[in-house]
Amino acid sequence: MxxxxxxxxxxxxxxxxxxxxxxxxxxxxxxAVIREPSPDVFKKSLKxxxxxxxxxxxxxxxxxLSNGLSLTIHLKMTGQLVYPGxxxxxxxxxxxxxxxxxxxxxxxxxxxxRLVDDxxxxxFIRGLGPEPFDLTYADFRDMLSKKxxxxxxxxxxxxxxxxxGNLYASEILFRAKIDxxxxxxxxxxxxxxxxxxxxxxxxxxxxxxxxxxxDDYVRLSGEPGGYVKFHRVYGRQxxxxxxxxxxxxxxxxxxxxxxxxxxxxx
DNA sequence: AATGGGACCTGCGCGC
DNA sequence: TGCGCGCAGGTCCCAT
Numbered sequence: 001m002x003x004x005x006x007x008x009x010x011x012x013x014x015x016x017x018x019x020x021x022x023x024x025x026x027x028x029x030x031x032a033v034i035r036e037p038s039p040d041v042f043k044k045s046l047k048x049x050x051x052x053x054x055x056x057x058x059x060x061x062x063x064x065l066s067n068g069l070s071l072t073i074h075l076k077m078t079g080q081l082v083y084p085g086x087x088x089x090x091x092x093x094x095x096x097x098x099x100x101x102x103x104x105x106x107x108x109x110x111x112x113x114r115l116v117d118d119x120x121x122x123x124f125i126r127g128l129g130p131e132p133f134d135l136t137y138a139d140f141r142d143m144l145s146k147k148x149x150x151x152x153x154x155x156x157x158x159x160x161x162x163x164x165g166n167l168y169a170s171e172i173l174f175r176a177k178i179d180x181x182x183x184x185x186x187x188x189x190x191x192x193x194x195x196x197x198x199x200x201x202x203x204x205x206x207x208x209x210x211x212x213x214x215d216d217y218v219r220l221s222g223e224p225g226g227y228v229k230f231h232r233v234y235g236r237q238x239x240x241x242x243x244x245x246x247x248x249x250x251x252x253x254x255x256x257x258x259x260x261x262x263x264x265x266x
Numbered sequence: 267a268a269t270g271g272g273a274c275c276t277g278c279g280c281g282c
Numbered sequence: 283t284g285c286g287c288g289c290a291g292g293t294c295c296c297a298t
Contacts, residue, residue, distance in 0.1 A: 076293075077275090077290075078275090106275095107275085107276060107277070108277085108291095110291090123294095147268095149267085153269090165291075215290075255270075268298100269297100271295100271296085272295085272296085272297105273293100278289085279289090280288085
């Protein structure tokens with residue numbers, strides 16, 4: 001968390017609210033989250049710039065600014081953007097034209113803010129695989145056929161496909177009825193087709209509902225996203241499967257929790 | 267190429 | 283009650 005649907009939701013919220021606004025002041029309360037340039041230069045350079053465009057690539061938010069620079073924001077696990085803000089716990093406060101504040105909160109300080117000349121050149125962006133919604137079925141099928149990796153960690157691999165994290169990987173595989181431990185290349189053509197379809201459906205439905213408010217994720221307004229009620233397996237270990245009434249199981253894969261129904265997912 | 271582990275962090279829930 | 287421990291996961295990095 002947050003993954004593609006949450007970041008996309010925040011992107012759309014930001015487009016409604018802060019597009020065209022000017023950054024009048026930046027207050028840095030914890031410099032650890034500013035990865036480049038130095039916090040001092042970051043703060044001074046942003047002052048007076050207007051937000052011209054707001055994009056998302058994978059789980060990265062990109063704010064294109066009036067002088068050609070871009071502010072990139074990675075929320076990692078506990079990052080939040082809240083408007084109107086002004087919380088005492090914020091790490092960075094962006095004062096905007098109109099007098100209100102956009103807060104960047106981040107309890108665990110994993111989040112990353114960067115001010116860069118060209119966001120396309122940053123290492124993280126260069127390493128990203130295709131966006132799920134830009135990927136054709138033919139390409140997806142071919143990509144899977146080349147991989148021996150287990151399917152669940154593969155879906156979370158940002159160089160393979162961008163934007164899917166631990167929560168949605170589990171949810172997508174449940175709906176596709178595929179065991180998360182299966183080697184990717186062992187999937188049948190039919191399974192690949194279902195996986196492709198469910199990847200798009202789960203992600204787009206999650207976006208429609210404003211993302212999943214698990215842990216710290218909130219929308220720009222501070223309100224929760226509404227997709228949690230559609231979760232079928234994530235965080236449900238030991239509970240009954242909604243489809244077969246069997247028990248949902250939790251296993252570790254690559255140091256991360258994987259949730260699945262051993263009966264429904266083969 | 268694939269896989270596993272640790273590092274970065276901090277609040278929370280658990281067991282004792 | 284209070285304490286210490288492990289866990290949560292996005293990404294990078296190193297080792298095998």
